[in-house]
Amino acid sequence: MSKGDFLQKNWCQTDAERARRSLAKWYDSHARDLPWRLTPSLYGTWLSEIMLQQTRVDTGIPKWHLFQELFPSVEDLAQASEAEVMKAWEGLGYYRRARLLHQAAKVVVSKGGFPENREGWLALPGIGPYTSAAIASIGLGEAVAAVDGNVQRVMSRWGGVTDPVDSKTGAQAIQGVADAWLDAARPGDHNQAVMELGALVCSPKQPRCAECPVRFTCTSADNPDMWSVLPRKTPKRKAARWDLTWHVAHHGNQVVAIQRPDTGVWATLWAFPERAPSKSNTPSRPLIPDVVHALTHKRIHARMVGTAMTSTEELHTWAQEVNGVVMTWEECEAKAWPRLATKVWSELKAACMAGN
DNA sequence: AACCCGGGGGA
DNA sequence: TCCCCAGGGTT
CATH class of the missing domain: 3.90.79.10 (Nucleoside Triphosphate Pyrophosphohydrolase)
Known part of the structure; x- marks a missing residue:
């Protein structure tokens, strides 16, 4: 990193390390009992990550249980007909996810098992940058930072990233903060902790700064002028x-x-x-x-x-x-x-x- | 980079 | 109403 880049940043590695430790401690007592966390498996983690793409946790939970019941293993899923999978997915939306999930199940079975690293997961249908990082860190212990909408919000506010998070420069800045935070020793718990923080504390509106474990190093803590405009996103057309x-x-x-x-x-x-x-x-x-x-x-x-x-x-x-x-x-x-x-x-x- | 792809819940 | 949600694929 060049000297100029460092001077433009309003946070430093020491801040990131403090935030990481504080967050880890907070997560120990605030992690929700989500069903796929009870008896973790690659299959269950994968299912949850696909279902939760652009979908709230509370919406995904019943469908996750249904899929576990109808298709208990990746082999069961691969052998099911597409019509069965689509019927099970009915109502969840973004139906391409279901078809790509089904296609990926067939690939996994034909190759004799799940991929063993992030790159392998990324090659599967329906698996992109976020989902591959999430599964690899949670299921395989790979030290990669997963960046979803929660992480974009937490990192942009904490680090004062004002470029749109869906622009190239903004995404790079977010990734930089997320990488600086990453706990390489337990990346799965860490990634889930950041998302949990975004979901429970650093919410889109009225974030609970008083309850936030990283407020002492946060650029936007207790500062509505900051958190209310972050993360910045490029405007979308109306329906x-x-x-x-x-x-x-x-x-x-x-x-x-x-x-x-x-x-x-x-x-x-x-x-x-x-x-x-x-x-x-x-x-x-x-x-x-x-x-x-x-x-x-x-x-x-x-x-x-x-x-x-x-x-x-x-x-x-x-x-x-x-x-x-x-x-x-x-x-x-x-x-x-x-x-x-x-x-x-x-x-x-x-x-x-x-x-x- | 822009656009497409569901549906639901909260403010 | 508007925004956002553990995003990915296509153009």
């Missing part, structure tokens, strides 16, 4: 409106459903056609009030339109046109559907059945 219509062609207890394309929103999940039946003898009618469903980058205004077909044959003809499938409601429920569908499912079904 665009998406007017979506699902056409539910139904007859008796059967409907026409489609599997969505393998790219784009809700890839490979099941849904209803967005086109209206072309030659139905009966008029279409809205089944339920329009639904507003917010995604990160799309604000969906969904209209559910039903068409009562006059026969099962007509249902099949329409299914062929849209490359769909005729299924009973019960058969539909065995597939993985977007949250938009599951949250109105019972009303949708009732409205269709009432229209027959």
Whole structure:
């Protein structure tokens, strides 16, 4: 490191070492009893890290238990069908994670076991810089600093990093602080301690500086002018409106459903056609009030339109046109559907059945 | 570097 | 409403 770099920093290695020791002591008494920490395994750690990508711990816990029950080992996961994995993942979002997890399980089994270092993990589908560092440090004891959203927040505030954390210079600065903090003797506990600190104390709004174990070396401690603007991030576009219509062609207890394309929103999940039946003898009618469903980058205004077909044959003809499938409601429920569908499912079904 | 990809919870 | 969450992949 050059002399100029050192002078621009408002923290030094001694501060980082103090913070590390203080944090370790704090973590000993504040670590949460998360399920994957009780009987640690590479498989359980891997599952948790994939599920917790952009997902809150409290949201991930039930799914982690479900996967442990349905797919107790990486071999079980690899042998399961993609449909089974997607159904288990239903509702958790970012469905590509489930497919990449499944693909990675097959790779792991074909190679006879889990990777033995960070580089090996990084090569697996769905494993990036953060997840590889997390698994390697927690599961293999490799001395690497894992940087997630919590760490970005803690490090930017503590070290006074004002460059956007998602810019090249900002990311390098964050990595520099995280590396300086790293406890190479117990990197797994250390990385989890930093994240725990970010989740429990150094929260996005109203951080609890009075309870913070590293406040004595922190650039932003008790300084709202600092912590309120850190971490800085490049601005994101607001969600665009998406007017979506699902056409539910139904007859008796059967409907026409489609599997969505393998790219784009809700890839490979099941849904209803967005086109209206072309030659139905009966008029279409809205089944339920329009639904507003917010995604990160799309604000969906969904209209559910039903068409009562006059026969099962007509249902099949329409299914062929849209490359769909005729299924009973019960058969539909065995597939993985977007949250938009599951949250109105019972009303949708009732409205269709009432229209027959 | 910018964009895409879900869904939910807290302020 | 807005922001953020144990991010990764694609362009």
